[in-house]
Amino acid sequence: MDRYGHYFKALRESKGLTLREVERQTEVSNAYLSQLESGKVKQPSPNTLYKLAQFYKVSYQMLMEKVGYPVPKGDRPLQEQSVSNVAKNKLGEITNEEEVELLQYLKFIRNRKQ
Amino acid sequence: MDRYGHYFKALRESKGLTLREVERQTEVSNAYLSQLESGKVKQPSPNTLYKLAQFYKVSYQMLMEKVGYPVPKGDRPLQEQSVSNVAKNKLGEITNEEEVELLQYLKFIRNRKQ
DNA sequence: AAGCTTTGCTTGGTATTGCAAGCAATTTTT
DNA sequence: AAAAATTGCTTGCAATACCAAGCAAAGCTT
Structure with missing residues (x-):
């Protein structure tokens, strides 16, 4: 049940702060803290984690990982960003003709709006 | 209330899939989908977003951002994978609304061909 | 046309997040 | 030493995520 609770506690106590002190600065209630x-919370929301990460000056991503959220695959540089590559990743295969049609349609959308 | 609902719908329909097909492959219920x-969901959990990102082959980070979770600026991919990139090189930035329209139009193109 | 299946959607319910309010124990102030 | 403030903590509650079950409409099959 409590896998990371002690971590947050250690983080706070290492700085000699009270629950209410943290509450004041992070806007996370002392009750919830x-x-x-x-260890009574399973997965605090990213919003809450972000506030705590900022305040305690630790990595937001690391906290996300710690509470068990999936983290983006690797920090490796993305592959080449050619139009066709991006289109493939996103939409499955997309033909050249489809791409041309999409581009033309985009022009149409924009002209229509004014 | 709904800002990104249309986006998920366009994503699914652009691939010609049913709610239940997506349910089967992502383990997210058709009811919830x-x-x-x-637009009846405010902030789907990162766990759910991750499943959908994997399945639809879009960036997890981008979905996180789309539903309003904080995303560390430094850790963001240099260029996001999105339909907008299909057009970006040639026509500059496009808006979310335009992106949704393009996805819907792509669906139309594909269905039109019998 | 009458059934069977598939579609998107709604509804009722469970679990969890997060908080306001309050409590007992300890510390600080007077 | 009494009063006041501060501490960590619990509890009841509102809001929301997510799902199982079910529904009406539309599509198929025979």
Whole structure:
């Protein structure tokens, strides 16, 4: 049940802060912080994690990982970003003709709006 | 209320899939998918977003951002994978609305061919 | 045409996030 | 030492994520 609760607690105590002190600066209630530190919360929202990451000056991604959210695959550089590659990743195969039609349609959309 | 619902719907329909087909492959219920696409969900969990990102072959980070979760600026991919990139090189940036329209139009193109 | 299947959608329910309010124990102030 | 403030913590509650089950409409099959 409590896998990372003690981590948040250690983080706070290492800085000698009270629950209410953290509450004031992060806008996360002391009630919830207490539950968080004692392992009563399963997966705090990214919004909450972000506030805590900012405040404690730790990596947001690391917190996400710690509570069990999937993290983006690798920080490796993305592959070449040619139009066809991007289109393939996104839409499955897309033909040249389809791409041309999409581009023309985009022009149409824009002209229509004014 | 709904800002990204249309987007998920366009994504699914551009591939000509049913709610239940997506359910089978992503393990996200068709009930929830329906709610998601009609703007009845505020912030689907990262877990759900990850499944959909994998399945639709779009960037997980981009979905996170789309539904309003904080995304660390430094860790963001240099260029996001999206339909907009199909056109970006040639026509510059496109808006979310335009992207949705393009996805829908792609669906139309593909269905038109019998 | 009458059944069977598939479609998107709604509804009722469970689980969880996150908080306001309050409590007992400890610390600080007077 | 009494009063006041501060501490971590619990509890009830509102909001929301997510799903199983079911529904009406539309599509197929015979």
